[in-house]
Amino acid sequence: MEQLAEKICVACEDNSPRISDTEIAQLKPQIPDWEIVEEEGEARLKRVYKFHDFMTALSFTNKVGDKAEKAGHHPALLTEWGKVTVSWWTHSIGGLHINDFIMAAKTDKVAEEFVTK
Numbered sequence: 001m002e003q004l005a006e007k008i009c010v011a012c013e014d015n016s017p018r019i020s021d022t023e024i025a026q027l028k029p030q031i032p033d034w035e036i037v038e039e040e041g042e043a044r045l046k047r048v049y050k051f052h053d054f055m056t057a058l059s060f061t062n063k064v065g066d067k068a069e070k071a072g073h074h075p076a077l078l079t080e081w082g083k084v085t086v087s088w089w090t091h092s093i094g095g096l097h098i099n100d101f102i103m104a105a106k107t108d109k110v111a112e113e114f115v116t117k
């Protein structure tokens with residue numbers, strides 16, 4: 001099974017394909033704690049990470065931000081005391097692309113470096 005967290009985001013254009021239901025069924029088990037939610041009429045991947053304080057949450061946020069900038073694919077990040085809500089979707093196609101699944105898996109890897117609760 002291809003490991004999502006090891007994959008690299010592909011360039012994404014307006015006409016890139018959304019991820020298929022078959023691919024979602026295959027790949028979702030690698031990111032079990034992520035939910036697929038509908039927001040503003042678009043499917044998004046969303047997960048809340050919990051931390052023991054604000055600065056740890058902020059540090060996690062920055063690390064995810066660095067990964068995003070390097071990958072050229074950017075999440076919505078909501079940093080609060082003790083928690084960060086991360087959402088991934090692909091603006092250019094108004095929904096989910098394989099890149100979002102790759103970045104969700106990479107986000108889980110970043111979280112492994114932190115003490116979460």
Ligand SMILES: C[C@H](O)[C@H](O)[C@H]1CNC2=NC(N)=NC(=O)C2=N1
Binds near residue numbers: 073
């Ligand atoms: C030109 C630039 O690469 C694009 O605008 C990228 C930037 N980061 C992005 N991030 C996300 N999540 N979706 C996009 O469609 C997207 N587009």
